Amino acid sequence: MKPFIVKPLLMKPVFLPLAAALVLAATPAAFAASCAEQLVPTQAALDSYINALAAKGPTAPESSGALLSHDPTPEGLAQTEAAIGDGTRPLVVQEALDKARAALATGDEARCLDYLAKARSTLGLK
Numbered sequence: 001m002k003p004f005i006v007k008p009l010l011m012k013p014v015f016l017p018l019a020a021a022l023v024l025a026a027t028p029a030a031f032a033a034s035c036a037e038q039l040v041p042t043q044a045a046l047d048s049y050i051n052a053l054a055a056k057g058p059t060a061p062e063s064s065g066a067l068l069s070h071d072p073t074p075e076g077l078a079q080t081e082a083a084i085g086d087g088t089r090p091l092v093v094q095e096a097l098d099k100a101r102a103a104l105a106t107g108d109e110a111r112c113l114d115y116l117a118k119a120r121s122t123l124g125l126k
Contacts, residue, residue, distance in 0.1 A: 035104055035112035039097065042120055046093050049123060053090070093119045 075094050100115035120126070
């Protein structure tokens with residue numbers, strides 16, 4: 001009489017392709033960064049872009065708000081760059097990032113990623 005041997009479920013030819021498909025389907029999700037994780041480097045890239053524009057472009061008169069000993073907001077910097085002729089790209093990117101943060105605050109990861117993609121595309125990032 002032969003001993004009874006139980007083969008593992010994954011050894012069956014029917015289940016092996018199914019297991020492989022599940023592993024492959026889960027792989028992109030494992031490597032994708034969340035919207036919150038991508039917001040920080042995207043904001044940093046925008047800030048660097050604005051700093052480069054400010055360093056090489058025209059200047060604006062100092063506002064009364066600049067004398068209040070507090071840092072300007074990223075949106076305020078973007079608006080100033082647009083007003084002095086450096087284009088609206090920083091403002092468009094900052095507005096998209098603000099909308100991404102608002103979507104994230106409501107738990108809408110998909111909408112956050114959509115706005116983040118718009119911001120990154122406008123800024124020339126991949």
